[in-house]
Amino acid sequence: MVADPNGPGPRPTLEAVAALAGVSRATVSRVVNGGAGVRAAVRERVHEAVAALGYVPNSAARSLVTRRTGAVAVVIAEPEARVFSDPFFGRQLRGISRELAAADTQLLLMLVERPADYDRIGRYLSAGHVDGALMFSLHRDDPLPAMAERAGLPTVYGGRPGWAGAGRDARPLYVDADNRDGARQAVRHLLGRGCRRIAVITGPLDQTSAEDRLDGYRDALGTPEPDPRLIADGGFTAQGGERAMGRLLDAAPDLDAVFVCSDLMASGALRTLRARGRRVPDEVAVVGYDDLEPAAWADPPLTTVRQDVEEMGRLMARLLLRLLDPRKSAGAAGADGADGPDGADGAPGGEHGPGAGPAELAPVITKARLVVRESA
Amino acid sequence: MVADPNGPGPRPTLEAVAALAGVSRATVSRVVNGGAGVRAAVRERVHEAVAALGYVPNSAARSLVTRRTGAVAVVIAEPEARVFSDPFFGRQLRGISRELAAADTQLLLMLVERPADYDRIGRYLSAGHVDGALMFSLHRDDPLPAMAERAGLPTVYGGRPGWAGAGRDARPLYVDADNRDGARQAVRHLLGRGCRRIAVITGPLDQTSAEDRLDGYRDALGTPEPDPRLIADGGFTAQGGERAMGRLLDAAPDLDAVFVCSDLMASGALRTLRARGRRVPDEVAVVGYDDLEPAAWADPPLTTVRQDVEEMGRLMARLLLRLLDPRKSAGAAGADGADGPDGADGAPGGEHGPGAGPAELAPVITKARLVVRESA
Numbered sequence: 001m002v003a004d005p006n007g008p009g010p011r012p013t014l015e016a017v018a019a020l021a022g023v024s025r026a027t028v029s030r031v032v033n034g035g036a037g038v039r040a041a042v043r044e045r046v047h048e049a050v051a052a053l054g055y056v057p058n059s060a061a062r063s064l065v066t067r068r069t070g071a072v073a074v075v076i077a078e079p080e081a082r083v084f085s086d087p088f089f090g091r092q093l094r095g096i097s098r099e100l101a102a103a104d105t106q107l108l109l110m111l112v113e114r115p116a117d118y119d120r121i122g123r124y125l126s127a128g129h130v131d132g133a134l135m136f137s138l139h140r141d142d143p144l145p146a147m148a149e150r151a152g153l154p155t156v157y158g159g160r161p162g163w164a165g166a167g168r169d170a171r172p173l174y175v176d177a178d179n180r181d182g183a184r185q186a187v188r189h190l191l192g193r194g195c196r197r198i199a200v201i202t203g204p205l206d207q208t209s210a211e212d213r214l215d216g217y218r219d220a221l222g223t224p225e226p227d228p229r230l231i232a233d234g235g236f237t238a239q240g241g242e243r244a245m246g247r248l249l250d251a252a253p254d255l256d257a258v259f260v261c262s263d264l265m266a267s268g269a270l271r272t273l274r275a276r277g278r279r280v281p282d283e284v285a286v287v288g289y290d291d292l293e294p295a296a297w298a299d300p301p302l303t304t305v306r307q308d309v310e311e312m313g314r315l316m317a318r319l320l321l322r323l324l325d326p327r328k329s330a331g332a333a334g335a336d337g338a339d340g341p342d343g344a345d346g347a348p349g350g351e352h353g354p355g356a357g358p359a360e361l362a363p364v365i366t367k368a369r370l371v372v373r374e375s376a
Numbered sequence: 377m378v379a380d381p382n383g384p385g386p387r388p389t390l391e392a393v394a395a396l397a398g399v400s401r402a403t404v405s406r407v408v409n410g411g412a413g414v415r416a417a418v419r420e421r422v423h424e425a426v427a428a429l430g431y432v433p434n435s436a437a438r439s440l441v442t443r444r445t446g447a448v449a450v451v452i453a454e455p456e457a458r459v460f461s462d463p464f465f466g467r468q469l470r471g472i473s474r475e476l477a478a479a480d481t482q483l484l485l486m487l488v489e490r491p492a493d494y495d496r497i498g499r500y501l502s503a504g505h506v507d508g509a510l511m512f513s514l515h516r517d518d519p520l521p522a523m524a525e526r527a528g529l530p531t532v533y534g535g536r537p538g539w540a541g542a543g544r545d546a547r548p549l550y551v552d553a554d555n556r557d558g559a560r561q562a563v564r565h566l567l568g569r570g571c572r573r574i575a576v577i578t579g580p581l582d583q584t585s586a587e588d589r590l591d592g593y594r595d596a597l598g599t600p601e602p603d604p605r606l607i608a609d610g611g612f613t614a615q616g617g618e619r620a621m622g623r624l625l626d627a628a629p630d631l632d633a634v635f636v637c638s639d640l641m642a643s644g645a646l647r648t649l650r651a652r653g654r655r656v657p658d659e660v661a662v663v664g665y666d667d668l669e670p671a672a673w674a675d676p677p678l679t680t681v682r683q684d685v686e687e688m689g690r691l692m693a694r695l696l697l698r699l700l701d702p703r704k705s706a707g708a709a710g711a712d713g714a715d716g717p718d719g720a721d722g723a724p725g726g727e728h729g730p731g732a733g734p735a736e737l738a739p740v741i742t743k744a745r746l747v748v749r750e751s752a
Contacts (some may be wrong), residue, residue, distance in 0.1 A: 034669075071500055073484075084466030094456050097489055106500045109485035113473055124447055124482045129505045205548055 021049035071106040072320060073125060073133040077142055079113045082237065087292040088309055089137075092158065096134060103321050105131075116144050125156040126151035128242040132320050134158065140206040143171065152369025158312065160363075162208035173317045173323065175364045179209050182368025183216025186259045186287040187303050189370055191220065195257035195285055199230040200246045201269060203261050210236070213261045230255065232266040238294075241265025245272035248268050257285040257376065263294040266302055270375070285376035300374035307368050313326065315364050324359060397425035398588050410472025430594065445499045447482040448696060449501060449509040453518055455489045456542065458613065458720050464685055465513075468534065471689025474509060479697050480643040481507075494519050502527035508696050510534065516582040532696040536739075539585035547700065551691045551740045555585050555682035558744025559592025562635045562663040562681050565746055567596065571633035571661055577620045577645060579637050586612070588635040589665065605742065606631065610641040614670075621648035633661040639670040642678055646751070661752035677751035691740050698737060 018028045023042060030038050031046040038046075074096055076083055083089045093109070100107050110121055125133060130232065135144050136158025148155040159176035190198050200217045203210030214231070218224055229251040232244035241260060245268065248255060260266035266288035269279060278284045280300055288295055291306035335357060396402045399418060406414050408423040414422075450472060452459055458463045469485070476483050484506065501523060503511060507523055511520050512534025525532040533550035536565035566574050576593045579586030590607070594600055605627040618635060621644065624631060642664035646656060654660045656676055664671055667682035673682035 011405050046652070069500075069505065070496070071505070080466055080470050084460065084463070084469070087460065088458030092455055093460070097456055097487065101493060104496060106496050107486065108500075109487075110482065111473065111485075113477055117477060120446070120477075120480060124445075124484075127445070129445065129447070132584055353522075 003232050004300070012220070016053055017049045018231070020053060021045045024286040066105065069106075069129055069131055070104070070106055071130045072100055073108045073130045075110045075112070075125075075133060075135045075144060076137050077112045077135070077139060077144060078137045080111050083111055085238070086236065086262075088262070088264075088290060089293065091292060091309040092136065092313040095310035095315075096317045097313075099314045099317035103317075105321070111289045118147070122147035125153055132156075132324050134316050134320055136316075137207070139211075140210070141262040154320065154323045156316050156323065158316055160208045160212070160311040162206075162211065171302035173319055173361055173363060175312050175319065175366070176209070177312065177366045177368050179368065180216040182289065182305040182307065182370075183213040183225060183259065183261070184220045185368065186289065187217050187220030189303070189372070190259065190285055190287060190376060191375060192255040193257075193281075193285055194219055196253065197230070197251060197255045198257040198259060199232070199255045200226075201232055201234040201241055201258060201260040201265050202305065203265075204233060204247065207236075210261060217259055228253070233263075234260070235266070236262050236265060238264050240266030241267075242272050245269035246276075249273075249276055249278075254356075255284065257287075259289075261289050263288040263290040263292050263302060263304055264300070265295045266304070266375075268297055268304075270298055281376050287370075287376045291371050295371075295373070303373045304371055305368050306371045308366060312366055314364070319361060319364065354368040358362065391423045392429055393422065396422045396429065400640065408419055433649035444569070445505055445507055446480070447484055447506045448693075449474060449484045449486055449506045451488070451497060451509060451511045451520060452487045452513050453488045453499075453511070453515060453520060455514045456487050457458065459487055461614070462612070462638075464638070464640075464666060464668065464697065466690075467623030467668060467685040468689040471691075472693045473689075475690045475693035477696070479693075480696070490617070494523070498523040498527070501529055508700050509698055510533075510692050512692075513583070515580070530696065530699045532692050532699065534692055536584045536588070537642070538582075538587065541681055549739055550735055551688050551695065551742070553688065553742045553744050555588035555744065556592040557747075558665065558681040558683065559589040559635065559637070560596045561744065561746040562665065563593050565679070566633040566661055566663060566752060567631075567749070569657075569661055569752065573627060573628065573631045575608070575624045575631045576602075576636040577608050577610040577634060577636040577641050578618055579612040579641075580609060583612075586637060603628070610636070610638075610644070612618070612638050612641060614640050614644040617644030618648050619644075621645035622652075625649075625652055625654075631660065632737050633663075635663050635665075635687065636734070639664040639666040639668050639674070639678060639680055642680070642751075643670045643674055646674055646678075657750065657752050663746075663752045667747050671747075673748070679749045679752040680747055681744050684742060688742055693730045695737060695740065 014025055014028050018025045021028065021159055023046060023111065027038060027042065028046055031043050074093065076089060078089070097107050112118065112121065122143070131152070132154040133148055133206065134156050135148070138144060138161070140162055145157070145161065155172070158176070159174060160176045161172045161174055168269070187198060200214065202214050205211055205214065219227060230248065232247050234240035234244035236270065241262075241264065244265070245258065248258065249272070258269060262268050266286060269286060273280055273284055273286070280286050286302065287305035288302045289310065292302045292309065295302040295304045390401055390404050395403045397404065399422060403414060404422055407419050450469065452465060454465070473483050488494065488497070498519070506529070508519060508530035509524055510532050511524070514520060514533065514535065514537070516538055521533070521537065529547070531730055533548055534552070535550060535553045537548045537550055563574060574597065576590065576742050578590050581587055581590065583720070594676060606624065608623050610616035610620035617638075617640065620641070621634065624634065625648070634645060645662060649656055649662070656662050662678065663680045663737065664680035666685065667680045668685065671678040671680045
């Protein structure tokens with residue numbers, strides 16, 4: 001039997017520190033929260049009492065004074081299995097975490113494994129443990145935006161909001177890529193190669209990114225109602241792309257190209273094409289979307305639409321930091337946003353001088369760009 | 377310009393709710409925290425005032441009463457790039473998140489991108505925003521355990537602790553696999569195939585899992601000092617494994633087998649062997665470690681040592697939940713630990729009756745098992 005070193009024994013209280021130091025509770029609280037207005041000798045006595053008792057200031061005591069936690073929640077409305085298999089998420093998180101770290105702000109990642117998780121996440125977000133939130137991969141009926149609004153929690157979204165009530169009174173802040181234009185570029189490239197039966201593998205159509213890319217496909221084909229046998233939902237997963245490609249080949253064996261709305265789905269589609277003996281790009285040309293690792297690893301290397309996912313993460317974090325502390329982060333954003341981020345139409349802070357308040361913050365749409373490799 | 381819907385406006389206070397409901401602050405606080413001892417009619421009045429004002433209970437107010445946040449931090453002492461490229465982490469998190477969700481406990485994931493992050497993480501963990509922590513992938517000089525100890529934060533570790541001071545006064549709780557025995561099985565399998573020049577690609581030797589697997593290699597070879605030309609550090613990454621294999625082939629061109637201490641590194645080693653024209657397993661036999669996705673995808677499919685990473689995550693979470701609430705979770709662990717988890721030597725709660733206190737909790741070591749496929 002091993003003794004328990006970490007057991008939840010009684011923690012020393014603020015009162016105990018006050019008693020040992022011979023000062024009031026308020027004085028202990030002031031010292032613990034920075035010591036402003038407390039004489040050095042008294043500060044010293046309090047610090048000694050804190051050390052002697054091993055006192056740890058409680059969030060309660062501290063946040064009653066500062067109302068700031070120094071932490072931001074990043075909520076991804078996807079289960080761990082998707083988040084850890086699609087490089088999109090890691091890349092976006094890299095951008096977010098670098099920007100938050102530079103502002104000495106702690107990132108707390110929360111995933112949504114099942115519907116029951118929403119309630120608990122909502123409770124944690126409302127309970128004052130974080131100063132703000134970044135939310136991405138939301139679906140149309142997602143309860144998270146309403147939770148953030150009820151909690152009065154400053155929030156920036158990844159992706160154009162499409163949930164019920166979005167745009168009603170609220171004008172949510174978000175960062176997105178120009179998905180519709182990216183899809184147009186992809187399909188025009190296929191048309192330019194002479195392809196005439198162009199299929200599309202979409203993401204789940206309750207996400208605006210998937211919807212916008214399908215709209216871009218329709219734009220490029222010049223018809224609002226393309227042949228439904230050429231459209232299949234691949235759910236933004238590799239397996240989904242694999243299966244969707246199979247359904248398309250069954251329904252439209254004469255297809256000569258496919259625009260696949262994520263690289264991960266494209267890697268699955270390529271497997272199916274190989275298994276069915278269709279040569280890429282000679283018999284079926286393939287264009288992906290994202291330009292993440294699976295695009296370069298693919299066989300053949302994937303022609304795809306590049307969006308700068310890491311930069312989008314950085315922009316989200318920067319918007320939120322300005323929302324939380326307009327004066328401080330406006331200066332920061334102004335400093336490194338001077339040239340404008342690569343591919344961004346408008347960086348937060350780029351067009352505003354330092355001191356621009358949150359009322360002047362606006363959504364940011366970044367550009368998408370076709371990258372031609374071997375698959376189309 | 378878009379108005380800011382989420383800007384940090386003044387939040388309604390507890391005092392405002394008390395004034396509107398015509399009750400004391402203490403009564404509002406009691407109602408917000410469950411309403412015990414408050415008459416139904418009064419409760420109703422408070423709820424109406426809360427709704428009318430859109431009051432959100434602050435962590436401060438709540439945790440001053442309950443001293444519980446309902447959240448647990450999971451700290452992985454690795455940067456995002458490693459966490460999102462090695463399936464080990466996602467799998468361990470899956471086990472953790474399922475177990476925590478079943479106990480309605482919120483998981484907050486925190487990664488360590490650079491040394492400066494430690495301080496900020498330590499501050500958040502000490503500030504009362506979480507009830508406990510799970511920490512894994514710690515390195516020898518990791519400051520996290522000391523931080524958890526100073527903060528009095530109940531903590532369970534993934535992997536045998538090897539940091540400075542571990543085992544001094546504290547006897548930390550942890551979950552690990554029997555790495556040394558797993559490595560012995562791998563190398564004995566290679567000896568049994570007739571291999572005589574067996575190399576090893578290790579993880580970073582400031583992690584106990586890497587150290588223990590190297591010790592198992594030494595055990596099986598029957599010598600405390602194997603030929604140093606046969607040992608290379610691959611840093612637990614695919615690229616590291618690729619490069620380490622190259623160094624080994626240069627230093628010991630006559631090697632006929634390699635034990636690679638993770639599947640991810642083994643996938644890199646296989647690339648190098650292919651590039652150098654060495655046939656696997658005929659010219660060089662390869663055994664990996666983990667039995668995660670890269671093992672099955674490998675060409676040829678990898679003989680490897682299986683550890684049940686998801687189960688290890690579940691066991692970590694279960695230990696922590698018992699530490700936080702001995703009575704409640706002892707019952708729970710007893711219920712589904714009745715048969716003992718697959719491959720575990722001792723499940724927390726398996727050998728204790730319900731009501732066993734944290735003083736009786738002990739580290740858990742799970743078994744490792746060789747899985748023979750085609751690479752050796």
